[in-house]
Amino acid sequence: MKKHIYALLLAATQIIFAQEENKWSGARPDGHAPISVMGDHTHGKGEVMFSYRYMYMNMDELNRGSENVPFSNALRPNDIYMVTPTSMPMNMHMLGAMYAPSDKITLVGMVNYLSSEMDHVTAMGGSFTTQSSGFGDTKVSALYKFFNKNTQQLHAQVGLSIPTGSIDEEDVTPASSPNEVILPYPMQIGSGTWDAELALTYLKQWGTLSFGSQARTTLRTGKNDNNYRLGNKYSINNWVAVKALDWLSFSGRIELGAIDKIEGINPVLNPMMVITADTANSGMTYANAGLGFNLYAFKGNLKDLRLGFEAALPVFQNMNGVQLRTKETLTLGLQYAL
Template identity: 65%
Template structure:
């Protein structure tokens, strides 16, 4: 927590410095390929009064093999204490977003998503099976406020809320439940089931051919959902650096620190002794992720302000609570259009 407070203090210092500059200082500009953050970063920029932006993002994340703490673990390690362990979990997410700026200081944003995922399992007896889940997730509504935009630097805050429209009762047939369906464990659910608060603070800076950014974000969950649990809070610190290779192309590198809290409470419909994903002690952890990507921007013509972004990311460090699936690669691509 002290580390995050120091980041906030650093951003406040940037804000004080920028406020001291003259009114004629050059403003930070979104009208270049590196004017937006790498495509996985949400709420990274704002818009001018009256401007709209619509976006689409696709994310693929693969989880495979097991981690116990920060060490690799075998399926045999998990099956010593559980009847079943997952072996792999690919996930696909489609995200639609809309942004509108009623003023130069305020931008409002809404995000909708659709998830599909499957989980491969192996049992203590050597059998295998797959479960699947898909559906629309929770809706995200946010407001962004710009504190300053001077001297090619800008700082803005975000306050958002998650509406629990995603399912937390996804079910499928397993060997133990056949021919009936049974409720799936926590990682296979589509939503959170709780009204969550999303807070973020983003600092951006630009040079002639480069740009950089820092974003501190927290997702805070309150109360319990209808299944008598809540997912853990999430705290992330994203840092990125981009090089403008041309008026239409930039390359970026990103480093993210992520803390995920354990699930609190317990779903009475799940047996924590059956599979590792139904045991709340096997949730949450500390992660460091790195990503490389590019942005393409059309600066003129009929398609002016149309953008494409791509990034491939992978974990540099994982320290999970208990025993969990290991995160492998994450691919994100998307397009954004402002007018």
């Protein structure tokens, strides 16, 4: 009789371990997506994770539609504008926290701080720079895990973007000196609207290989206090990662996306002064490609600490009107789970 009981206990133990081994595992370097992807993973009940990300994005040169054009193409007498931007580097610092009250639900919160500069040239041959900085919109969301089995996971994200970022940033321009005037749409810190953020993420792992796919959208609601709303965003991210070592993985990512035009007009802005004040020059479709790596401490005093890095470049950009081209985007981040 005892032999039968031992046999049953051994069989049950093997089944439990087999089920655990057949789950998507976060305890490997490719257990998280490339660091630029948000909401890519969930946590088990009671787990907490803190994260910091730094992102640098550079915009330079002009596109009219999908064609690169010289700055003179956007200025009088070739076009209606008196001023065009020539470059816009942006820095973003993001602090995030995740907590799982259950195995099915993970709660997420994120705050960010942005700083931007925009260089300009005028139709008269002059040049100047404007700057803006401050805390952006606050993000809160919940991730719901539908399943995790057969080394596959599917989860959804439902979130809210809270308009804590400024939409009244000002600086001095040659036409306004010595007074400050409100800056155009790309130089504002926040959206000014309460926005829904939705995503669906699928994950799959093999022995040394993993795959992920995420569809994401940001849906703007109403109009802000300056009588406009930013365009809705839509994107699909797909990535593949290779586990080179227990503590190192390399990833490749491709993103396809679209951004709608700005709706409404800030009545304070003159759309004929600078191209960034004209809402006709907003919205685009694009494709980006990124390469990166993840470092993962799987044991020792730093266990469950991660470092991720990714460099991304545009593959394709088709803009409404004339806009600055997006160039390189660099993302570096730390994640620590408790």
